[in-house]
Amino acid sequence: MSKNNVSLSGKSILGLEYFNADEIQLVLETAKEMKNIINRDIKKVPTLRGKSIVNLFYEPSTRTRSSFELAGKYLGADVINITAGTSSIVKGESLRDTLLTVEAMGVDAIVMRHKSEGAAEYAHQVVKPAIINAGDGAHAHPSQGLLNLFTIAQHKKTLKGLKVAILGDILHSRVARSDIWGMRKMGMEVHLAGPKTLLPRFLTTEKGLFVHDRIEEAIEAADVINVLRIQLERQKSGLFPSPREYARIFGLNRERLAGAKDDVLVLHPGPMNKGLEISPDVAYSDHSAIQEQVQNGVAVRMALLTLVLMGGKNLEINA
Amino acid sequence: MSKNNVSLSGKSILGLEYFNADEIQLVLETAKEMKNIINRDIKKVPTLRGKSIVNLFYEPSTRTRSSFELAGKYLGADVINITAGTSSIVKGESLRDTLLTVEAMGVDAIVMRHKSEGAAEYAHQVVKPAIINAGDGAHAHPSQGLLNLFTIAQHKKTLKGLKVAILGDILHSRVARSDIWGMRKMGMEVHLAGPKTLLPRFLTTEKGLFVHDRIEEAIEAADVINVLRIQLERQKSGLFPSPREYARIFGLNRERLAGAKDDVLVLHPGPMNKGLEISPDVAYSDHSAIQEQVQNGVAVRMALLTLVLMGGKNLEINA
Amino acid sequence: MSKNNVSLSGKSILGLEYFNADEIQLVLETAKEMKNIINRDIKKVPTLRGKSIVNLFYEPSTRTRSSFELAGKYLGADVINITAGTSSIVKGESLRDTLLTVEAMGVDAIVMRHKSEGAAEYAHQVVKPAIINAGDGAHAHPSQGLLNLFTIAQHKKTLKGLKVAILGDILHSRVARSDIWGMRKMGMEVHLAGPKTLLPRFLTTEKGLFVHDRIEEAIEAADVINVLRIQLERQKSGLFPSPREYARIFGLNRERLAGAKDDVLVLHPGPMNKGLEISPDVAYSDHSAIQEQVQNGVAVRMALLTLVLMGGKNLEINA
Structure with missing residues (x-):
C-alpha cells in the first residue's frame, strides 16, 4: 500500500539501489492502473499531453525503445527518437554537450541507453530533465x-x-x-x-x-x-x-x-x-x-513516466 | 455499391486472392471519403484515436512506410516504426518472437514488409492484431x-x-x-x-x-x-x-x-x-x-486501417 | 515592429537573401511568443493541428532534425522523418520524383537538408508545399x-x-x-x-x-x-x-x-x-x-512553421 508521502515526482530513475520498498510499491500499484489502459479498446489518455520525451539511445535496442515510445504515446506525450548509427550520436560531440542540447530543446524526460556504466547517473548530474536509465552497460536496467x-x-x-x-x-x-x-x-x-x-x-x-x-x-x-x-x-x-x-x-x-x-x-x-x-x-x-x-514492461514504463513527470497528480491509485 | 453485410472488421489484409468484389468495392468507396480528408486544409480526424499501429519493416521501403505512417497519423492513430537495419530486427530473435513481442505491447495493427513469401500470412496465424501485408517477397502487395x-x-x-x-x-x-x-x-x-x-x-x-x-x-x-x-x-x-x-x-x-x-x-x-x-x-x-x-495510396491505406480497426463504424459511406 | 502587410504565409524559406528587415522582424517577434510556449509546463498548442510536415534529410543531422521535429510537435502538427541512410533516399529515384511523391502524400511543408547548393530552391520550383531549407551545401541555413x-x-x-x-x-x-x-x-x-x-x-x-x-x-x-x-x-x-x-x-x-x-x-x-x-x-x-x-532554434522553427503554414492567423504578436 502506498503512503501519501511517497513520491517519485521530479526524480531520475537511475537504478533500484536508490529505491525503497514504498517507492517500488508505488510503481507497481501505478503500473496496475496503466495495464488496464493498455487493455482498453481506446488506449489514449491525456495524462502527459504537452510533455515531451526523448529516447536517447547510444546503443540500438528495438524492444526497449519501442516499449518506451508506446508508453509515452499511450499517455499522450510527444516522443522523439535520437538513435546512434554507430558510437556517437553527433559526430565529435561529447555526451555532456549532447545532453545539454537535448535539455535546451525543452524536453521533460530523457530515456537513455548507453554502453558505459554510470552514464545515466552522469546525465542526471549534467541536466535538469528527469533521466530514465534504459540500460547503462552492465550496471542497471x-x-x-x-x-x-x-x-x-x-x-x-x-x-x-x-x-x-x-x-x-x-x-x-x-x-x-x-x-x-x-x-x-x-x-x-x-x-x-x-x-x-x-x-x-x-x-x-x-x-x-x-x-x-x-x-x-x-x-x-x-x-x-x-x-x-x-x-x-x-x-x-x-x-x-x-x-x-x-x-x-x-x-x-x-x-x-x-x-x-x-x-x-x-x-x-x-x-x-x-x-x-x-x-x-x-x-x-x-x-x-x-x-x-x-506488456508489463509498457505498463511499468507508463507508471514511471507518469510518476516522474506528474508526481501521481490526477491519478487514482487504490492499493 | 457496398452491401450492409460486407465488412473487413478485425480481418488481416494478406492478399487480394482473399477478397471478393464487394469487399474491394467497400475499400474503394471508403478510400473516396479518405481522399477528401487528405485534401482538406485541416487533415486530422479522430477516427483511430487511441489505436496504435506498428510499421514492422524487415526490408526498407521509404515510400510504403511513409504512406502508412501518414495514413495512420491523419486518422489520429499512434504509429511507431520498427525497421531492420540489416536482415533481422532484433539480433538472434525469431520472426515469431518478434511478432509476439509487438503483440504484447498492445498494438492494434501490424503493417509488415518482409522479403519472404507468406510472411504476412504466418504473422496472421501467430498473433491477434490485424496484419496489413505491405509486401511479402514476390507474393503480394x-x-x-x-x-x-x-x-x-x-x-x-x-x-x-x-x-x-x-x-x-x-x-x-x-x-x-x-x-x-x-x-x-x-x-x-x-x-x-x-x-x-x-x-x-x-x-x-x-x-x-x-x-x-x-x-x-x-x-x-x-x-x-x-x-x-x-x-x-x-x-x-x-x-x-x-x-x-x-x-x-x-x-x-x-x-x-x-x-x-x-x-x-x-x-x-x-x-x-x-x-x-x-x-x-x-x-x-x-x-x-x-x-x-x-495520393491514392495514402487514401486506400487510410481506408484499410479504418475498415480493419473500426469496421466502418461512424463512417458514412455513400456509393 | 511588424507591419500589418508583412507576411510569410505560403512562402518557402530558402535563404535570408530573400528576406527584408520587416520579415525578419516578424520572425523574431513570433519566436518570442513561441519561446514562452516552450517554457510552459504544458507545451502543446493546437496551432498546427491537422498540418503535416516531412523532415526530408539527405544528410544526417540529428540536431536540426530533432529541433524541427519538436517544433512541429509542440505546435500539434504531424511530423514524419525521411532520412537517407547513404546518398539517396529511394534507390535510383531522382530528387524531383521523391519531391513529387512527398507532395502527393498531402504534406503541408517539407523541411529539407541536402548536400548540394540550390537543392531547396529547386524543390521550391518543383512542388507546392512550403520548403524550409534546413541547409543546402555551403549555401544557406x-x-x-x-x-x-x-x-x-x-x-x-x-x-x-x-x-x-x-x-x-x-x-x-x-x-x-x-x-x-x-x-x-x-x-x-x-x-x-x-x-x-x-x-x-x-x-x-x-x-x-x-x-x-x-x-x-x-x-x-x-x-x-x-x-x-x-x-x-x-x-x-x-x-x-x-x-x-x-x-x-x-x-x-x-x-x-x-x-x-x-x-x-x-x-x-x-x-x-x-x-x-x-x-x-x-x-x-x-x-x-x-x-x-x-532553445531559440526550436522557437524560431516554431515561428517559421506557424508563419508559413498559418500566416500568423490566430497569433497575437505584440512588438
Missing part, C-alpha cells in the same frame, strides 16, 4: 527490474519471502543487478547460478543472496526462475563453454524444470536464444510469463 | 493492388470489362500478382507482356488473362497500362537483357504509347527507373496518373 | 541565421549598428552566409576572420562587411562573436593547418576573449570541437549563449 517484480506480483500473492533463481551470465547482466537490488528491497531471497566464470564472487556474503554451482540447486526451492539472455556478443573468446555445452549444463529445459515447484513462474528478459539458455518447450509452457513481461 | 484499382476507378466509369496491360518483370512482381487478383475479381481483362524469361508460363490458360510476346500487342486495346518497376537488384546475372536493350524492346515510350487508345491511362508503382521501363515524356504526360497513385 | 539574430536580440537592446565577428572557415559555412545576409539586412556590421585560405576574397568590397587577417582585430570592437564549427570532414588535405596550429592561431580562448568588450556575447552553431575552434572555458563562460541558441 531499472525498468526491467521493476517489470519483473510487477510480473511476479501479478502471479504471487505477495513478494516478501519469495525465492527467485536467476540463471546465466550474472557478471555481465544489468538485468540481474537490477533484479537483485529490487528483490532484496522487497524482502525476497535470490539464488544465482551459472558458469563459474560468469558469477560474481563478491556477492556470496550478502544477506538473502545465495550463489550455487549447479542450477539444479538454485531451482529446487524457487517460486520464480529468471533465465538471463546469454549475450554472445559480449563474451570474450575462451571465457565461455560452447553453446552446445552451455545448453547441456546450464540451459533451462523441461527435465530441469521438473525439479522445481509445481507453480514455478519462468521469466526471461528477451530476446531469447532458444535452445541455448532456454528450451522452446519451457519458453512457451504454462509456467512462462515471458509474453506477459513485455 | 495488396494495398498497391487496391490503389491501382482506385486510381483506375477514379478515371474510368466502371472497372468491369476494362482491359489492362501489365508490362515488365511479371515473374518477380508482387504488384503484378496483386493487380491480377484484384482486376480479375472486378471483371477486368489482364494482358501481360515482358521478356519471356520474366513471364510466368502457367498463367496462359487462366480465364481473362492473356500473355503476349510483344508489348505492342498488349497495349493496343488497353484502357490502362501498368508499367512495372524493373528491380535491377533482384535480377540474376545473365537472365536479363542489358538496360539499353530492355528500354529499346520493352520500355514504354512515346512511340509505343501512340499505338494505344487515345484515353489510355498509364500507371507505375514507383520509384521509376526513367529511361529504362518508362521514358520521361510518358511518365510526365497527360496519360500518366503516377503522381495521383501516391 | 536560414533558420540558423534567424536563431542567431533572435539570440542577439534577446541580449542586446537593438540589432541595428551592432558589430559581429564571425570566426573560422567562412568559405565552407552556410551558417556564415546566412548570418551575413541576415545581419546586413538588420543594419549590423560584420567582421570576418580566419585562415586566409578559408576566407572568401570577393566580399572585401561589400558595404558593412570587413575581412581581417588576425582574429584579434575582428574581435576587439565586437558586440557579438560567432565562432564557426571547423568541419574537419569537409577540408581537403593540405588546405588546413594542423588542429593544434589552428587552435593556437585562430581558436577563441580566454586570452583572446580578454581583448573583446566586457559584455561581448559568444555564439557557436554546435556541435563544438572544443579545444579546436573554441576553448571549454569560453564555451561554458558567462559570455556564452550557446545553450540558449539551441
Whole structure:
C-alpha cells in the first residue's frame, strides 16, 4: 500500500539501489492502473499531453525503445527518437554537450541507453530533465527490474519471502543487478547460478543472496526462475563453454524444470536464444510469463513516466 | 455499391486472392471519403484515436512506410516504426518472437514488409492484431493492388470489362500478382507482356488473362497500362537483357504509347527507373496518373486501417 | 515592429537573401511568443493541428532534425522523418520524383537538408508545399541565421549598428552566409576572420562587411562573436593547418576573449570541437549563449512553421 508521502515526482530513475520498498510499491500499484489502459479498446489518455520525451539511445535496442515510445504515446506525450548509427550520436560531440542540447530543446524526460556504466547517473548530474536509465552497460536496467517484480506480483500473492533463481551470465547482466537490488528491497531471497566464470564472487556474503554451482540447486526451492539472455556478443573468446555445452549444463529445459515447484513462474528478459539458455518447450509452457513481461514492461514504463513527470497528480491509485 | 453485410472488421489484409468484389468495392468507396480528408486544409480526424499501429519493416521501403505512417497519423492513430537495419530486427530473435513481442505491447495493427513469401500470412496465424501485408517477397502487395484499382476507378466509369496491360518483370512482381487478383475479381481483362524469361508460363490458360510476346500487342486495346518497376537488384546475372536493350524492346515510350487508345491511362508503382521501363515524356504526360497513385495510396491505406480497426463504424459511406 | 502587410504565409524559406528587415522582424517577434510556449509546463498548442510536415534529410543531422521535429510537435502538427541512410533516399529515384511523391502524400511543408547548393530552391520550383531549407551545401541555413539574430536580440537592446565577428572557415559555412545576409539586412556590421585560405576574397568590397587577417582585430570592437564549427570532414588535405596550429592561431580562448568588450556575447552553431575552434572555458563562460541558441532554434522553427503554414492567423504578436 502506498503512503501519501511517497513520491517519485521530479526524480531520475537511475537504478533500484536508490529505491525503497514504498517507492517500488508505488510503481507497481501505478503500473496496475496503466495495464488496464493498455487493455482498453481506446488506449489514449491525456495524462502527459504537452510533455515531451526523448529516447536517447547510444546503443540500438528495438524492444526497449519501442516499449518506451508506446508508453509515452499511450499517455499522450510527444516522443522523439535520437538513435546512434554507430558510437556517437553527433559526430565529435561529447555526451555532456549532447545532453545539454537535448535539455535546451525543452524536453521533460530523457530515456537513455548507453554502453558505459554510470552514464545515466552522469546525465542526471549534467541536466535538469528527469533521466530514465534504459540500460547503462552492465550496471542497471531499472525498468526491467521493476517489470519483473510487477510480473511476479501479478502471479504471487505477495513478494516478501519469495525465492527467485536467476540463471546465466550474472557478471555481465544489468538485468540481474537490477533484479537483485529490487528483490532484496522487497524482502525476497535470490539464488544465482551459472558458469563459474560468469558469477560474481563478491556477492556470496550478502544477506538473502545465495550463489550455487549447479542450477539444479538454485531451482529446487524457487517460486520464480529468471533465465538471463546469454549475450554472445559480449563474451570474450575462451571465457565461455560452447553453446552446445552451455545448453547441456546450464540451459533451462523441461527435465530441469521438473525439479522445481509445481507453480514455478519462468521469466526471461528477451530476446531469447532458444535452445541455448532456454528450451522452446519451457519458453512457451504454462509456467512462462515471458509474453506477459513485455506488456508489463509498457505498463511499468507508463507508471514511471507518469510518476516522474506528474508526481501521481490526477491519478487514482487504490492499493 | 457496398452491401450492409460486407465488412473487413478485425480481418488481416494478406492478399487480394482473399477478397471478393464487394469487399474491394467497400475499400474503394471508403478510400473516396479518405481522399477528401487528405485534401482538406485541416487533415486530422479522430477516427483511430487511441489505436496504435506498428510499421514492422524487415526490408526498407521509404515510400510504403511513409504512406502508412501518414495514413495512420491523419486518422489520429499512434504509429511507431520498427525497421531492420540489416536482415533481422532484433539480433538472434525469431520472426515469431518478434511478432509476439509487438503483440504484447498492445498494438492494434501490424503493417509488415518482409522479403519472404507468406510472411504476412504466418504473422496472421501467430498473433491477434490485424496484419496489413505491405509486401511479402514476390507474393503480394495488396494495398498497391487496391490503389491501382482506385486510381483506375477514379478515371474510368466502371472497372468491369476494362482491359489492362501489365508490362515488365511479371515473374518477380508482387504488384503484378496483386493487380491480377484484384482486376480479375472486378471483371477486368489482364494482358501481360515482358521478356519471356520474366513471364510466368502457367498463367496462359487462366480465364481473362492473356500473355503476349510483344508489348505492342498488349497495349493496343488497353484502357490502362501498368508499367512495372524493373528491380535491377533482384535480377540474376545473365537472365536479363542489358538496360539499353530492355528500354529499346520493352520500355514504354512515346512511340509505343501512340499505338494505344487515345484515353489510355498509364500507371507505375514507383520509384521509376526513367529511361529504362518508362521514358520521361510518358511518365510526365497527360496519360500518366503516377503522381495521383501516391495520393491514392495514402487514401486506400487510410481506408484499410479504418475498415480493419473500426469496421466502418461512424463512417458514412455513400456509393 | 511588424507591419500589418508583412507576411510569410505560403512562402518557402530558402535563404535570408530573400528576406527584408520587416520579415525578419516578424520572425523574431513570433519566436518570442513561441519561446514562452516552450517554457510552459504544458507545451502543446493546437496551432498546427491537422498540418503535416516531412523532415526530408539527405544528410544526417540529428540536431536540426530533432529541433524541427519538436517544433512541429509542440505546435500539434504531424511530423514524419525521411532520412537517407547513404546518398539517396529511394534507390535510383531522382530528387524531383521523391519531391513529387512527398507532395502527393498531402504534406503541408517539407523541411529539407541536402548536400548540394540550390537543392531547396529547386524543390521550391518543383512542388507546392512550403520548403524550409534546413541547409543546402555551403549555401544557406536560414533558420540558423534567424536563431542567431533572435539570440542577439534577446541580449542586446537593438540589432541595428551592432558589430559581429564571425570566426573560422567562412568559405565552407552556410551558417556564415546566412548570418551575413541576415545581419546586413538588420543594419549590423560584420567582421570576418580566419585562415586566409578559408576566407572568401570577393566580399572585401561589400558595404558593412570587413575581412581581417588576425582574429584579434575582428574581435576587439565586437558586440557579438560567432565562432564557426571547423568541419574537419569537409577540408581537403593540405588546405588546413594542423588542429593544434589552428587552435593556437585562430581558436577563441580566454586570452583572446580578454581583448573583446566586457559584455561581448559568444555564439557557436554546435556541435563544438572544443579545444579546436573554441576553448571549454569560453564555451561554458558567462559570455556564452550557446545553450540558449539551441532553445531559440526550436522557437524560431516554431515561428517559421506557424508563419508559413498559418500566416500568423490566430497569433497575437505584440512588438
